[in-house]
Amino acid sequence: MRSVAVILAIAVCWLAGLDSVARAQLSPKASSAAEDQYRLGYEAGYQAGLRAAMNKSASTTTQTGSAGISTAGVREAPSTSSGAGTSSMQVTASRAKSLWDQMLNDDGDDQDTFFHHSQTSPFWLSGQANFIAQMHPRFHSPYRGPNSFNGAEEQAVSRLLTLYTGYELNDTTELVLDAESTGWSGLSQGLGLAGYVNLDVVRNPQLSSEPYLARLWLRKVIPLSDETVKAERTPLSLLTTLPVRRIDIHVGKMSLPDFFDLNSVGSDSHMQFMNWTVDNNGAWDYAADTRGYTYALVIDYEDRYWGALFATALEPTAANGDTLEWNPQKAIAQNYELDFRPPLVRDRSTVIRALAFTNFANMGDYHDAIDQFEENRKTMTVPNITAHRFNTTLKYGFGLNVEQELTEQARLFMRAGWNEGQHESWAYTEVDQTLCFGGDLRGDWWRRPKDKWGVAFVANGISRRHREYLALGGLGFLLGDGNLSYGPEEIMESYYNFPIPIARGIFGALDLQYLNNPGYNRARGPALVLGTRLHFEL
Numbered sequence: 001m002r003s004v005a006v007i008l009a010i011a012v013c014w015l016a017g018l019d020s021v022a023r024a025q026l027s028p029k030a031s032s033a034a035e036d037q038y039r040l041g042y043e044a045g046y047q048a049g050l051r052a053a054m055n056k057s058a059s060t061t062t063q064t065g066s067a068g069i070s071t072a073g074v075r076e077a078p079s080t081s082s083g084a085g086t087s088s089m090q091v092t093a094s095r096a097k098s099l100w101d102q103m104l105n106d107d108g109d110d111q112d113t114f115f116h117h118s119q120t121s122p123f124w125l126s127g128q129a130n131f132i133a134q135m136h137p138r139f140h141s142p143y144r145g146p147n148s149f150n151g152a153e154e155q156a157v158s159r160l161l162t163l164y165t166g167y168e169l170n171d172t173t174e175l176v177l178d179a180e181s182t183g184w185s186g187l188s189q190g191l192g193l194a195g196y197v198n199l200d201v202v203r204n205p206q207l208s209s210e211p212y213l214a215r216l217w218l219r220k221v222i223p224l225s226d227e228t229v230k231a232e233r234t235p236l237s238l239l240t241t242l243p244v245r246r247i248d249i250h251v252g253k254m255s256l257p258d259f260f261d262l263n264s265v266g267s268d269s270h271m272q273f274m275n276w277t278v279d280n281n282g283a284w285d286y287a288a289d290t291r292g293y294t295y296a297l298v299i300d301y302e303d304r305y306w307g308a309l310f311a312t313a314l315e316p317t318a319a320n321g322d323t324l325e326w327n328p329q330k331a332i333a334q335n336y337e338l339d340f341r342p343p344l345v346r347d348r349s350t351v352i353r354a355l356a357f358t359n360f361a362n363m364g365d366y367h368d369a370i371d372q373f374e375e376n377r378k379t380m381t382v383p384n385i386t387a388h389r390f391n392t393t394l395k396y397g398f399g400l401n402v403e404q405e406l407t408e409q410a411r412l413f414m415r416a417g418w419n420e421g422q423h424e425s426w427a428y429t430e431v432d433q434t435l436c437f438g439g440d441l442r443g444d445w446w447r448r449p450k451d452k453w454g455v456a457f458v459a460n461g462i463s464r465r466h467r468e469y470l471a472l473g474g475l476g477f478l479l480g481d482g483n484l485s486y487g488p489e490e491i492m493e494s495y496y497n498f499p500i501p502i503a504r505g506i507f508g509a510l511d512l513q514y515l516n517n518p519g520y521n522r523a524r525g526p527a528l529v530l531g532t533r534l535h536f537e538l
Contacts, residue, residue, distance in 0.1 A: 112450075113537045114505035119233055119240055124166035126235050127538040130270050132198050133157045134187055134511075134531040141524045145482030147475055149192025149518045149527065156187045160200040162214065164235035172221040174238045182291070183209035187529070191478055192519050194430045194460045195277035195491045197529045199269035203320055203478065204290045214293055217252030248300035255293050256286045256311060259300065260337050261355055263403050265413035265440050266456060270535050274511055275493050278438070278456045281399040282431030283417030285359060287313040287333035290322040294333075307339040315361045319386070319426050320477035330392060331361040348405040355399035355417075363393045363423040366465035373472060382473035385424045395423040409442040421463025430476045433461040443498075451498040458491040462520060470520070479519050487522035491515055497533075509533035 111117060117126060134156055141151025161181045168174045186201030215236075225245035233240050236258060250259070257267070261281050266273050273279055280286075287294045296313035314324040315331035325331035340352040364385035373383035397419025404412045414437040421432035438456030443449055462470075470476070471484035497509040511531035518525045 112499070112505060112507075114503060115538055117233070122168040122238075124164065124168075124233075124235065124238050126164045127536075128160075128162045128164075128270065129536040129538070130160040130200055131157065131534045132200055132269075132274060132531060133533075134197060134529055136187065136527050136529045139525055139527040143482060143523070145473070145475075145480045147191045147478060147480030147519075148188070148482075148524070149515075150188045151524065154187055156185045158186050158198055158200045159183050161211075163211075166235065166238050168238045171239065171241065172223065174219045176215055176217050176219070176236060176238075177213075178215040178235070179211050180214035180291075181209060181211040182207075192481075193515065194462075194479065194489050194519065195275050195282060195458055195515075196429065196478070197276075197513050197515075197531070198274050199276055199279050200274075202291055204322065207290060207322065212291065213253060214291070215252070215254050215258075217250045217254050220249045222247040222249070242302075245303050246301075248298075248302060250298040250300075251296075253293055253295050254298070255288065256296065256298075256313060256335060257292075259298050259309060259311065260284075260286070260335055261353065261399060261401055261415075263353075263401055263413050263415070264351075265403050265411050265454070266415075266436075266438065270533075270537075271452075271497055271507065271509075272440070272454060273438075273456055273493050273495060274531060274533070275456075275458065275491060275513060276429055277431060277434055277458050277460055277491065278436055278493055280428070281355065281401065281415050281417040282429055282434040282436075282458075282460055283397055283419045284355060284357060284399050285395060285397065285419060285426050285428050286335065286357065287315045287359065288427050289316050289324055290320055294324060305341050305343070307341075309335070309337040309339070311335040315359060316427060317362070319363070319424055325361070330390075333357065333359045333361075345405075348407075349403070350405070351401075351403045353399075353401035355401065357397055357399075359395040359426060360392055361395075361426055362390050363395060363426055364388050365393065365423055366463070366469045367422065369474065370465065370468055370472065373474075382475070383469055385469065385474060385476070393423050395426065396420055409444045410439065412439040413437065421466055425466075425476055425478070430462065430466070430479050431460045432463045432466060435459050438493075448498065451496065453494070453496050455494040456492070458489075458493075460489040460491070460520075462486075467520070481519055481521050481524065483523070484520065485522040486520055487517035489515070489517050489520050495533075505537040507533075507535040507537070509535070 113126065115126065117124070136154065138153045139151055144151060159182065163179045165178065166174060166176045182200065182202050186198045190196060190201045190203050221239065221242065223243035223246055225243050227244045228241050229244055231237065231240055231242045257280055261284060266278050269279055276282065294313045296311050298309065298311040300309045301307060311334070313333045313335070314326065315333050317323045317325045317331070334357065336356045338354045342350055344350045366385065368388065369383045369385045372387065373380050397417065399415065399417040402414050406412060415434065417434045419432055436456060436458040438454065440452055440454035443451030467484060467486045470479060471486070473482050474480065492514040493511065495509050495511045497507060500506040500508050509532065511533065513529040513531070515525060515527040515529065518527050
């Protein structure tokens, strides 16, 4: 948290310093006139703003008595003219000052962020902070293993801090760079549940809480039609006008759920549900390191009523590992999705997404691990899915994702997923089959239109071989009670999210999760998890 705060403080000081330099180099009269002219030009658009800044440079040159330097000279020889150096610094300072002024001046907009964010500036700077506190009382637990969800009463608090930056190079190209920091802890150190109760918790508590690079991607839009549509500007998408028919290309470091398996009702642990298998399809074992990121190429074809996505991404070298395998002959992932947006109900959004994935990696086979254990009972106490020679194997699966708007206030959603379940869970969670459905309701009916209430139900399952492996005492990267009386893991989650009337961009939430058969074990539970969330959208 200190590191991100320091970064933000440095950014503020840098902007203020540039402003001071620009003001010191201009006379008060010239500075005031030039800034007013530039702001008017900037509001009309970046090009107009640039012309205003160049006029300001010419005016300053005349007033300070710099002989032999013209505006044309400044443009033609920036590397050798002292006036050109001054102009460049003044342009940068003015653009930075304009951006900062826009962030502080909301102009009466309805953005739910602490700072105002320009819809025209090529730069983007924002942040978020998410704090989740959870506890559960003691629940029935006749035994526990190395990876069990703790049956004793416990509490935990997690934090997730993100700094979003971006730059719009032109109307079809943008660059996104985000830094992130996670810390503190989750219940039972993130172990013991397939549908874990907090999406913000990193699955390896030994990882450092120091800031790390989360996203760094370049986006290129290839227009395929002259007709355009308006797009909402977000920290992950700066372009505000897009062709109706286009090809979208992203390349770099990213999280695949930024593009695949999206759902406007259940995908955001900052403002919506918190459970892993509500916010994402639990059976989709998407390629990622321990923190949830990978390097990938995403190609997205979009038309008015449908779209098609493809991604190829790096897999970790080991299950839930923090090191990615850069040799595609050893490990690689492909993801495919078809999106349909049929106009089924007038003035109401309907979205259907069909997902498929193939993972190639050094994954163990549950059947082989069990056979190896049976043959070596004298030397092995439990089966070990990782005890095998290097062998690139295939894991595949499918998913379905639907969301339906009922009214302006009410929406429904569902997810279903299946994977072949013969090879070890590799990167996301230990789920081979899942079914989830639920919805949300905006608070208009009780005169709180910024509030939202949501509820979801999930049933997760695993394959027969996966069950047998855990029953014999085998460990996955999340599960392992030392024994197993199998039953589907059943989850109910409900949240209530609301703005805190201190300042814009501050939200609170109350959350309740009921877990039946935690970790697929009928001998343990049920467990009740109570949670609160404090979220800052900067």
